[in-house]
Amino acid sequence: MxxxxxxxxxxxxxxxxxxxxxxxxxxxxxxxxxVPRADAxxxxxxxxxxxxxxxxxxxxxxxxxxxxxxxxAGVFVDGRYRTQVKAQVAPCYTPVPxxxxxxxxxxxxxxxxxxxxxxxxWLHSVGQMEALAESLAGSGIEMRAVxxxxxxxxxxxxxxxxxxxxxxxxxxxGERHDDKRARLGAELVDAGQVAAAITLPDxxxxxxxxxxxxxxxxxxxxxxxxxxxxxxxxxxxADAKLExxxxxxxxxxxxxxxxxxxxxxxxxDGPVRVDKQTVPMIVAEALADPVYSTxxxxxxxxxxxxxxxxxxxxxHLRDGASVVELLAWLDAQAPDSxxxxxxxxKLExxxxxxxxxxxISFETIAGTGPHGAIMHYxxxxxxxxxxxxGQLIVIDSGGQYLDGTTDITRTIAIGAPPPxxxxxxxxxxxxxxxxxxxxxPEGLAGRDIEAVGRMPLWLAGQDFDHGLGxxxxxYLSVHEGPQRLSRISTVPLEPGMILSNEPGYYRxxxxxxxxxxxxxxxxxxxxxxxxxxxxMLDWRxxxxxxxxxxxxxxxxxxxxxxDWLNAYxxxxxxxxxxxxxxxxxxxxxxxxxxx
Numbered sequence: 104m105x106x107x108x109x110x111x112x113x114x115x116x117x118x119x120x121x122x123x124x125x126x127x128x129x130x131x132x133x134x135x136x137x138v139p140r141a142d143a144x145x146x147x148x149x150x151x152x153x154x155x156x157x158x159x160x161x162x163x164x165x166x167x168x169x170x171x172x173x174x175x176a177g178v179f180v181d182g183r184y185r186t187q188v189k190a191q192v193a194p195c196y197t198p199v200p201x202x203x204x205x206x207x208x209x210x211x212x213x214x215x216x217x218x219x220x221x222x223x224x225w226l227h228s229v230g231q232m233e234a235l236a237e238s239l240a241g242s243g244i245e246m247r248a249v250x251x252x253x254x255x256x257x258x259x260x261x262x263x264x265x266x267x268x269x270x271x272x273x274x275x276x277g278e279r280h281d282d283k284r285a286r287l288g289a290e291l292v293d294a295g296q297v298a299a300a301i302t303l304p305d306x307x308x309x310x311x312x313x314x315x316x317x318x319x320x321x322x323x324x325x326x327x328x329x330x331x332x333x334x335x336x337x338x339x340x341a342d343a344k345l346e347x348x349x350x351x352x353x354x355x356x357x358x359x360x361x362x363x364x365x366x367x368x369x370x371x372d373g374p375v376r377v378d379k380q381t382v383p384m385i386v387a388e389a390l391a392d393p394v395y396s397t398x399x400x401x402x403x404x405x406x407x408x409x410x411x412x413x414x415x416x417x418x419h420l421r422d423g424a425s426v427v428e429l430l431a432w433l434d435a436q437a438p439d440s441x442x443x444x445x446x447x448x449k450l451e452x453x454x455x456x457x458x459x460x461x462x463i464s465f466e467t468i469a470g471t472g473p474h475g476a477i478m479h480y481x482x483x484x485x486x487x488x489x490x491x492x493g494q495l496i497v498i499d500s501g502g503q504y505l506d507g508t509t510d511i512t513r514t515i516a517i518g519a520p521p522p523x524x525x526x527x528x529x530x531x532x533x534x535x536x537x538x539x540x541x542x543x544p545e546g547l548a549g550r551d552i553e554a555v556g557r558m559p560l561w562l563a564g565q566d567f568d569h570g571l572g573x574x575x576x577x578y579l580s581v582h583e584g585p586q587r588l589s590r591i592s593t594v595p596l597e598p599g600m601i602l603s604n605e606p607g608y609y610r611x612x613x614x615x616x617x618x619x620x621x622x623x624x625x626x627x628x629x630x631x632x633x634x635x636x637x638x639m640l641d642w643r644x645x646x647x648x649x650x651x652x653x654x655x656x657x658x659x660x661x662x663x664x665x666d667w668l669n670a671y672x673x674x675x676x677x678x679x680x681x682x683x684x685x686x687x688x689x690x691x692x693x694x695x696x697x698x
Contacts, residue, residue, distance in 0.1 A: 104451055105320075105463045108444050110483045112161040117193040120159050123256040124171055134218030135172040135210070136252050140165065143225040144304050144325055145381040147582050148318045151261040155253040158260075161191045164479060165582075169196070170206060170220070175213055179206065182568025183478045186611055190477075207238025217243025224248040224385040229377075229395070232384055248384065266316035268324035268344045270351045273312070275506050275578060277410030280312040281334070281353065287399045288334035297373035299399045300390070301328040302382055305580045306400035311336065311352065314578065315344065320465050321580050322503055327364045327386075329371070330399065339364040365389045397585070404576070405586050406599040411507075411577035412623055415601060418459070418507030419621065419645045423675075424682035425453040426500070426511060426648045431683075431690035438492040438518045443469040443482040446490070446498065454502050464501035464508050464581040471496040471517065475615030478569060478607070492518030495528075495614045495654070501581055510581050510603055511646050512619035516653045526563075527608045528616050528654040533559035534606035535618045536667050538571065538588070538642075542627050545638040549592035549602075556588070556606045565608055572603040575621055596640060600624045604642070620646035647675045649694040657698050669697040 128136060138160075142153035147165055157163045159171075164184040170177045179201035180188045188198045199209060210220065222232070235246065254260060273279060287310070291299060301307050304323040308314055315324025326340030336356045345358060352358070359367065368375070368389040375390050378398040387393045407415070429450045433441070447467045454460050470480035471490050475497040482488075490496055494517045501510035514528060534556040543552050549572070554561075556571040572588030575581055585594040588602055596602075605619035622642035629635045649672055657665065672695035680688050 114193040118195045127252040133221045135220040137222040138169040150264045152263045219245045221249040223251040229387045230379040264317035268315040271312045276312045277408040284334040291332040299330045299376035309404040414506030418504040422509040423647045428687045431687040444487045459504040462503040468499035476609040490517045512617045514616045529656045529659045530559040538604045542641045549588040553588045567607045575601045
């Protein structure tokens with residue numbers, strides 16, 4: 104299997120590791136050290152070699168950091184992980200609700216007389232450190248770049264990944280990499296820049312039409328690149344990863360050892376673009392003339408071309424058939440006869456019947472009962488729970504296919520669900536429908552429209568602590584920026600951007616609910632009587648899997664919401680039905696019957 108249920112970190116491992124880190128603090132004359140989730144590439148997902156935060160603290164979430172001081176160690180997590188962190192870290196660590204409590208404010212509180220806090224300049228971006236410096240102004244606290252202290256004490260640290268890269272076929276990429284390089288190089292010329300330093304692996308993989316396997320669940324090859332204004336690229340990646348790719352890369356892509364990256368940056372003459380939010384401090388400091396702007400690949404990568412959109416649509420139909428087969432199978436089982444790991448195993452087996460599947464796109468979340476309230480729950484051999492009558496199970500999963508990346512969540516009733524869960528589920532569904540139906544003027548960002556998906560919950564005094572949606576790559580990272588449906592996202596939504604639409608509701612200790620479809624932004628057709636001089640956008644739905652009608656309270660739905668759900672279910676039956684086994688087709692016909 105792609106997925107393992109092994110326990111990867113235990114709370115009891117934390118105290119001796121923290122003691123060892125504090126011994127290093129004393130030896131270095133430091134009062135603290137920052138341990139982020141990030142790696143040198145500043146991506147969300149990291150290789151085993153870079154799992155420093157999980158190794159030190161036991162916290163395995165995909166976002167967060169630890170500030171380890173001599174007397175206190177804070178583990179900073181956002182709203183997605185505040186239930187999870189309590190179960191994963193030992194009492195020697197203090198969970199800190201971030202960003203409600205900023206790192207700067209926390210350091211001021213715990214180092215009132217000032218002090219020196221170390222950080223690895225490869226693992227923190229310029230934007231992060233500038234914001235921290237501003238918040239610490241006048242405090243007497245010094246931030247000092249040092250060699251990584253966790254690496255010193257991690258005796259069995261895995262080696263950096265060296266998986267081979269491969270060509271991403273033009274039929275799926277939709278544009279040759281020399282055309283991409285020339286197009287982006289021309290943008291650098293227009294901006295008066297001689298080059299751009301690229302540190303995000305998904306950006307360089309997109310730019311060069313390659314994929315890799317350095318990060319589990321994410322088809323990326325780790326490396327760095329310099330894109331010159333004339334379209335040439337200097338690629339800093341281990342030779343072992345590029346066997347057989349030299350013809351594909353061509354003469355205008357030269358390969359260098361990764362350790363030569365910093366020296367090459369120092370040799371660049373003229374303004375060099377770097378993205379302040381993702382570029383490591385050490386990279387920016389190596390440049391004689393850094394210019395802070397966005398990663399030149401970020402928006403072009405987010406604006407999917409026709410081949411990428413149609414590839415994703417095709418992948419979603421095949422993936423949807425696998426999920427429907429799972430749901431039909433699940434309904435045929437008696438309560439108490441299955442556990443969470445059996446559901447995960449069954450779903451992966453169904454996805455593996457598709458030869459285009461390369462991996463799952465993240466560790467499948469299958470949380471039943473109270474586990475469903477842990478937003479990013481990962482089932483292990485020790486937490487594996489039975490599916491019991493009266494519970495809900497949240498199944499959030501996806502696949503990495505050669506033609507697209509999928510991500511879908513469905514919440515399913517096991518036996519007779521409690522009425523309060525049905526009420527909350529219906530509100531979550533109303534939010535998902537509201538966003539699916541939305542039309543909005545071009546130029547608006549995720550923060551401008553995200554509330555639409557929350558309004559039904561807000562009206563009932565309820566909410567959830569994650570964004571309404573994230574960007575999704577084209578056989579790349581399942582979480583892709585810069586586009587988001589989030590109250591903090593200022594990036595205007597544009598045609599071709601693929602995002603998730605996933606409102607939820609979580610009652611700690613009882614149940615969780617999330618419903619997620621992927622959608623692609625497109626230009627909306629004019630409406631009779633509308634302002635046809637005003638350009639409008641809307642969504643095309645990519646995900647086709649039924650919503651559990653047993654959890655819907657029909658009286659809470661408006662006529663328009665009911666019509667949308669019935670039309671969606673009719674489309675699911677039409678698109679997915681012919682792809683199913685006979686038992687699953689029979690189940691789907693019932694599951695998509697009109698409300």
